[in-house]
Amino acid sequence: MKSKRRSTNEMEFQGQVVTWLNENLSKHGGMGLERATQEKPRKTSGKRNDLVVWQSRIGEIAFLSIELKTPDTPISDPVFLADAAEKAQQWHSRYFVIWNMREAELYPTPAGIARITPADRLYRWGASTGADQLVDWLKPEVAKRLEHQLREILDRAWNHSVAGEGAAVAIDTEIFVTRISAAINALRGLLHRQITSATKGSRKLRSTINKIAIEQGFMGFVEDVDYAIAGQMGYRLIGQILFYLALRRQQPALPALSLSRGDKVPGALSAYWNNVRRFDYEALFKPHALDTLVEIPASGQFLIRHLIDQLASYDWASLTDDVLGSVFERLIPREEQLLLGQFYTPRPVADLLAALTIEGRRPLVLDPGCGSGTFLMSAYDFIASRTGLRHKDLLATIWGFDLSPFAAELAAINLFRQDLSEFENFPRVVTGNFFDRDPGQTVEFPPPHVTHDDMSKVPTPIPIFDSIIGNPPYLRSQNQDDLDSRYRAQLFSAAARVGIKAPAKTDLFAFFIYHAMRFMQVGSRLGFVTPASWLTADYAVTLQRLLTRELRLVAIIASNAESLFPQVDVNAALLVAEKAAPEAGHEGKSLLRFVTLKAPIAALLAGSGDYWDRMVKLTDRIYDPDKSCEDSDIRITIVPLAQERDALAAAPKSARNWSKYLRAPLSYYTLFGGVA
Ligand SMILES: C[S@@+](CC[C@H](N)C(=O)[O-])C[C@H]1O[C@@H](n2cnc3c(N)ncnc32)[C@H](O)[C@@H]1O
Incomplete structure (x- = not known):
């Protein structure tokens, strides 16, 4: 503004x-x-x-x-x-x-x-x-x-x-990150060995770990599931310790962290964590099955005690926000996140989806499977640049859910570190299964002004959102059958709740769309990274029908210049859709746009001036044309909605081949018709 x-x-x-x-x-x-x-x-x-x-x-x-x-x-x-x-x-x-x-x-x-x-x-x-x-x-x-x-x-x-000067050791980012990374690596190694030997004797543990990997969507995408789980455990524990020490800078009432020889982690830390949870940071400090999957061996106990002692000798009081911010940022290199089962969407892709779907002065935004918070940060920056809202208010408009406590922890830290100096700094990140959530269901958040006497929480209903963005998990078809049967049933009933009878082979991401519908009102937008395979898949006929009716397709965007989701070997397409008024008779005029980017997004944004102004210009290039067009950067094929809707009604079992609108050059249609 x-x-x-x-x-x-x-x-x-x-x-x-x-x-x-x-x-x-x-x-x-x-x-x-x-x-x-x-x-x-x-x-x-x-x-x-x-x-x-x-x-x-x-x-x-x-x-x-x-x-x-x-x-x-x-x-x-x-x-x-x-x-x-x-x-x-x-x-x-x-x-x-x-x-x-x-x-x-x-x-x-x-x-x-x-x-x-x-x-x-x-x-x-x-x-x-x-x-x-x-x-x-x-x-x-x-x-x-x-x-x-x-x-x-x-x-x-x-x-x-x-x-006073020199009272404790000043924190140097380089040394600090190196030291903590060394501790994490050592701990992960120990936990990995522990998991490998424990799973040999316990089929139950094996199946719990597989279940976590399948549900989080990284089964089949990472080479070593046990290593990913060990890494998640190690990073989570050490992230909690760091975050606690950082919080104490502003909350001197939190007791100093100290463990004695007989204390066993994680149990011995729970009293400290509960203290923080009295005011917030639920996503970071809530106990989770992951924490106790295997016991931390004696050498790991020693390592953690030693790390806590070492960290306590640092001068936390004079640690500036920028140093702490870069410690958190550099702690988990992005290539490492992949090994931990955390796939992230490239920032320009998330930024483009944010700009294509978020509008208004105080838009409410949700990422239902937020991972380490890439989309939440895109939303944060985009809304900040368009409205000038302050950190505290920005955090109140941006919600994220994630099944994985490790991912939720990263997302909360990533949002929090945008402005570490704000004490009233409560990311709306909630750990748990999206399909357990409903609009209106209450989640406890702290009051707008926290004092030492009043740390009581305020039950906050989950709102209806203006924009739902993200990159929901996809499942390789061979893993579909491995989904926990209760979870599977939950997915199908979530679809049924919005009137959709989902075919058996429906990919996981489509259920995210169906359930997201419940959190939308007329005019709300959805912007997801999806696997491009659905554009021609049989099961997609149901989704296509929805996208020509209640959830009107606005645009499908693919790129032939870069992979939109390079970390996994999946061809991705962006989907933007808007919840429509029930059959209001306007859809005769409605147009579907199939957009092929012929240059990488970063190149399409080239130029000087404000980053987000350039991003908005790119969204205008996508949204403005009402006739098919092509230049050296972008090809847009415009198809009348009524045409697709009628074709789907005429042959209800066959999916439309929507990928052809992305692939074929415009000259094809000049010869054969079918586009505007
Ligand atoms: C492909 S990742 C996307 C991460 C993030 N959106 C990004 O692009 O950087 C999918 C995320 O969805 C989460 N997830 C999977 N199933 C979920 C569920 N039922 N409820 C909430 N989160 C879920 C996974 O834990 C994972 O972090």
């Missing part, structure tokens, strides 16, 4: 800075700082008001004074430095910062007549806010970064005041 306002002045921005500071202080009551104010300058040379964060205003004890400059003023001028130090002394402030909306330098206020020099600097922030001139703060994305930088400044000063 673009701001309509054109002008601003320094006073107005100062006022905004004070508001941000006070909002932040009220969220972090534990800091013991009173409030921020604008003060008449005491220094006679001062023209602007001074900005002061108070420990006690009555007692005239300031904590931080802020020397605010505009982006065109360099902060390195020694005159400014001396001036800012003098002002800070007048306010009896412990620290001061010089900030030009781009860069900032934090200093301790010198005592008495001591002179300040650049060598006294405690911390420096580089230009990361995107503000080039004062007026830029009116842009929502710049305002968000300014607020973030301001918060970091306050946190840095606060952490310095609490811990």
Whole structure:
């Protein structure tokens, strides 16, 4: 959303800075700082008001004074430095910062007549806010970064005041990630061996593990199922430990993690995890069968205890958000996710589906099998760029379900780390089976404002969504029969609930579409990555019929320039459909569009300017034509909906060959007709 306002002045921005500071202080009551104010300058040379964060205003004890400059003023001028130090002394402030909306330098206020020099600097922030001139703060994305930088400044000063310099080992991303990855690898190795030997003696365990692999959709797609499961267990456990330590930065009430020799993991950690679940992060800390699939051997117990001790020696308090964010981001390399049974959709594909299906000022979005959250992050970024909604509100509009506790954990961390400084930061990610969910069913989430006295949760009904996006699991046909019989029955009855009698060979992804219908209203859109095979498969006649009626097909998009889902050996096509008003008589005019991308999505987005503006332009190229057309990048074949619907009605058992509309060049139709 673009701001309509054109002008601003320094006073107005100062006022905004004070508001941000006070909002932040009220969220972090534990800091013991009173409030921020604008003060008449005491220094006679001062023209602007001074900005002061108070420990006690009555007692005239300031904590931080802020020397605010505009982006065109360099902060390195020694005159400014001396001036800012003098002002800070007048306010009896412990620290001061010089900030030009781009860069900032934090200093301790010198005592008495001591002179300040650049060598006294405690911390420096580089230009990361995107503000080039004062007026830029009116842009929502710049305002968000300014607020973030301001918060970091306050946190840095606060952490310095609490811990002092050098109290604990500072976290270096490189060393930290290497150390944790080594622990994960070792733990996974131990668990893998444990699983291999335990499954030899237990058919029950073998079948439980296979069941997990089939249900999550990775059976037949990963080479070593046991290795994937061992990896999921190891990553999950260590991810929980890391996340707990990160949370403690903002929640000092959480007890310090410590295990003694006799303690056994995971049991010994459950009391800690339950403490977090009192306020949220259900998706991360809820116990799950995966946690206790096999016992962690003694060497693994030692490894975890040792890791916790090592991690405890780090200076978590002064860990900045960007470092923590990159630790989480780099912890599981994407190629590793594949071995763990986590397939992900390439970001440009997820971004395109988000842009094709999400609309409105506060759209509610669901990914019913969200994996590590690729689509949730696309939705997050797309909605943020179009509406300027803030982190907390964005999280409240984006929901994700996943059967796998490991995947749900990753998705929650991925969303959370978009803005680690927000304490009220509760991803709507829920672990569990999509087919157990119904609209209106309640899920417990924390209240909008969490306090230490009130951590009670609010039952939140699952809403009807404006957009349902994702890449649901597909099943290789040889695995169809291995599905747990109860689960199979559940799939067919989910279809029946929306009036669909699904043929026996129906692929798993189609059931996701059928069940998703229940969470949609007229005008809601669905955008899924699907295996292209259904476009000609027999079972698809049912789906095709649906797509020419209640769930009107908007577009099928394939690419002959790249694989849209490269990690699995499946030819994929994107499906976009919209829930239609019941037989409103408008469908005579309706058109189905079959789109073939002749260049990779990244190439179709080439150009300068905002990424999402370019993405929206691409969606316009897909949606605008009402006649078949082709250029060097894209071929669009437009087919009247009525034609397909009538053909399906005339031969109810034969699927239409929809893949031909994607494959045949337009000249074919000029000769033989059938398209608009
Ligand atoms: C192909 S992956 C897609 C992951 C993610 N959407 C992406 O593209 O990055 C499918 C996901 O669906 C999840 N899943 C499978 N069956 C499910 C079910 N019945 N309910 C919820 N999630 C399910 C799997 O655990 C897996 O994470």
